[in-house]
């Protein structure tokens with residue numbers, strides 16, 4: 134705890150810019166989260182801050198933390214005299230990962246008063262009121278501008294409403310080890326993603342890295358075909374085939390692709406299919422979807438294909454090859470009912486029901502497999518909320534699934550890697566302002582290069598160029 138408190142105090146000092154004369158209010162619950170706040174408050178008081186602690190459960194406040202604060206000259210105050218209207222800094226130690234259910238009334242009132250006051254709002258470990266496992270907020274929660282968290286990123290900090298209450302996230306290493314990696318829900322690092330993207334070797338040819346087939350776009354929406362095919366090409370499997378009614382546009386944009394205006398069966402052999410972006414939902418589109426799902430190959434089902442699937446979900450239940458569904462919230466609602474506040478549970482539920490991998494898109498994308506294993510994506514930018522970026526994601530994922538058919542990477546991991554890469558491409562594209570979906574396509578090779586250069590667990594790049 135001392136390590137956590139020291140890290141917390143150090144971050145507070147950096148955020149506030151000074152300690153001397155700083156007016157700090159600690160909101161303290163009865164658990165260790167309150168203890169962390171008290172210990173950090175004591176450290177700030179020793180540096181000259183004027184620290185006031187408000188105890189929600191005075192009889193049960195962390196004894197060591199209380200003694201430390203008193204010893205450092207901090208004072209206690211009633212709820213009514215919390216000083217939130219004049220604090221420079223508010224530390225939320227009401228409740229951390231031990232919280233259950235919505236904030237209780239007294240705690241909710243403090244959270245509200247803190248938000249109305251002038252102080253910088255810093256949550257200890259997790260904004261109080263946010264469910265650590267799911268990010269769901271039942272009622273009110275502390276609206277942190279910064280969250281200093283210990284050891285690892287709990288899913289609740291990066292997904293659902295929790296993400297909006299977390300503000301900027303600061304990680305303090307307290308030597309817990311990667312406990313997310315051991316839990317059922319994981320988050321990939323750059324090195325994890327790079328490890329899962331096979332580079333071509335001296336023995337490779339264009340067929341041995343996985344060939345992806347794209348069924349996307351139409352006369353009405355040719356752009357979806359162009360973006361999806363471009364994304365697959367730039368993720369660099371050996372070969373990309375295209376079959377569909379946007380053939381002319383795709384051919385003109387990407388001479389590297391092998392294009393047919395016919396049906397999927399006319400395209401030639403592939404190791405994975407992407408079906409859906411911009412294909413429409415007419416009878417022809419339905420029959421093409423059925424043809425693709427009838428293969429024994431991995432399939433990404435996106436966009437219009439999801440809408441059509443809603444009418445006949447047994448089409449995917451019957452499959453034995455990997456199927457990855459990539460809905461946003463409205464598409465999800467069509468196939469599996471409302472997402473609700475617990476996005477991970479919703480994705481897991483749909484995955485188990487349909488026997489698929491579900492990649493639920495959003496500001497924090499989650500990926501769940503039928504067996505309950507899940508990933509929370511940690512990359513991306515709100516600038517990705519622009520038309521066509523989903524088509525790009527589908528193309529990246531199709532390419533990764535085609536190579537997964539060769540390398541044996543599980544579909545759920547391919548989906549998590551695709552979301553990670555897509556988010557990093559978005560961050561790169563948005564570095565200089567708003568992005569267009571086409572920017573992502575162009576920046577995919579640079580994104581992949583950067584991932585491969587990212588430090589791995591031992592400080593060396595995760596992957597060093599093509600294997601020899």
Ligand SMILES: NC(=O)C1=CN([C@@H]2O[C@H](COP(=O)(O)OP(=O)(O)OC[C@H]3O[C@@H](n4cnc5c(N)ncnc54)[C@H](OP(=O)(O)O)[C@@H]3O)[C@@H](O)[C@H]2O)[C@@H](O)CC1
Nearest residue numbers: 134163164165166228229230231232233234235236237258
């Ligand atoms: N784990 C580790 O390795 C490390 C953990 N560390 C720290 O410990 C924290 C976890 O501590 P914890 O387990 O003591 O639980 P915690 O979050 O303080 O909650 C318990 C208190 O909350 C209350 N409460 C519950 N629900 C509530 C609600 N809805 N609304 C209002 N109150 C509610 C509950 O009340 P009760 O139900 O008992 O009346 C009880 O008072 C963790 O987040 C991190 O800061 C670090 O120091 C480093 C290593």
Ligand SMILES: Nc1ncnc2c1ncn2[C@@H]1O[C@H](COP(=O)(O)OP(=O)(O)O)[C@@H](O)[C@H]1O
Nearest residue numbers: 461494495496514515517518520521522523524
């Ligand atoms: N606010 C946001 N922050 C981060 N990423 C977002 C946000 N909104 C959308 N995205 C991402 O942008 C993409 C949008 O996909 P989608 O809705 O299918 O768009 P389209 O159908 O126009 O291609 C998804 O990858 C999604 O996760």
Ligand SMILES: [K+]
Nearest residue numbers: 225228259261
């Ligand atoms: K907290």
